[in-house]
Amino acid sequence: MRATVGVLVTACLAGAAAMLAGCSSDQPQSQPAPSSSTAPSRLSPPLVKEDLEVTKYRADPCALIRADQLAQFGITAPGSVVDGWRCAWHPNVAARPSYRAGVDLTSGGLEGLYRKRSTLPMFTPDEVDGYPAVRTADDPHATDHGRCTVEVGVAATSLVVVDVQVADERSLDYRDPCPLASTFAGYVIGNLVSLAP
Numbered sequence: 001m002r003a004t005v006g007v008l009v010t011a012c013l014a015g016a017a018a019m020l021a022g023c024s025s026d027q028p029q030s031q032p033a034p035s036s037s038t039a040p041s042r043l044s045p046p047l048v049k050e051d052l053e054v055t056k057y058r059a060d061p062c063a064l065i066r067a068d069q070l071a072q073f074g075i076t077a078p079g080s081v082v083d084g085w086r087c088a089w090h091p092n093v094a095a096r097p098s099y100r101a102g103v104d105l106t107s108g109g110l111e112g113l114y115r116k117r118s119t120l121p122m123f124t125p126d127e128v129d130g131y132p133a134v135r136t137a138d139d140p141h142a143t144d145h146g147r148c149t150v151e152v153g154v155a156a157t158s159l160v161v162v163d164v165q166v167a168d169e170r171s172l173d174y175r176d177p178c179p180l181a182s183t184f185a186g187y188v189i190g191n192l193v194s195l196a197p
Contacts, residue, residue: 043114044153045125045132051155052192054103061102062087064160064188073099073184086161095168097146097177099184104161110134110153128152128182129189135178146171148178150185160188 057064062079070076070089074096079087086102107113113134117123122137133152137143146166151159164181166174173180 042111043117044110047110047132047153047155049130049193050196052158052189052196054154054158054160054192055105057103058085058105061085064101064103065184065191069187069191073097075099086163095171097164097166097173097180099165099181100163101184101188102161104151104159105157107159109155109157109159110151112157113151113153113159124178126150126178126182128185129193131189133182133185135181143177144175146174146177148181150178150181152185152189154189154192160185160192162188 061081064087067076067078070079073089074091074093075089076092077090079089082088082100083102085104086100088098088100090098108115110132113136120136121140122135122142124135126133126135128150131152131154133150136149136151137147138149142148146169147164149161149163151161154160162181162185164177164184166177166180168174
């Protein structure tokens with residue numbers, strides 16, 4: 001009798017263990033909670049060339065372009081710093097375009113520009129000397145009135161910003177000033193590249 005009871009108890013325990021094992025295998029495995037700190041995906045194109053060191057030009061923007069290069073734009077007078085961070089150059093003949101250039105270190109670079117694109121009246125991707133850039137304007141009709149800005153991403157959080165103002169309404173550039181800004185920016189970027197260590 002004792003042997004029979006022992007066999008029954010052993011069988012019951014084995015069956016219970018099997019049931020528990022079966023139940024536990026049917027339970028879904030717990031998954032790690034998704035991270036809430038996932039970085040947002042990049043919107044701007046990556047830099048395909050080396051970063052350019054432009055910090056010193058924040059305080060000395062007039063050194064971004066040489067006098068012989070300015071002469072090609074009809075400018076022989078030295079530039080003057082405006083707004084605390086840009087240099088303004090005016091042509092010898094008032095009807096010719098004027099330019100401003102400077103270094104932006106505070107707005108988040110090209111990525112920062114792309115993240116606020118929906119708030120900009122004009123946003124047209126461009127490229128200057130192999131560096132990704134954007135043509136922008138302060139109002140949607142600026143380029144119809146001789147104004148355009150080109151912002152070039154030269155490092156993760158740095159932009160070279162060039163503005164052009166075409167004064168002569170009869171000029172073909174008046175209705176399409178952005179190529180002039182890109183050309184001027186090209187000289188600036190070329191200078192920065194040539195001075196890079």
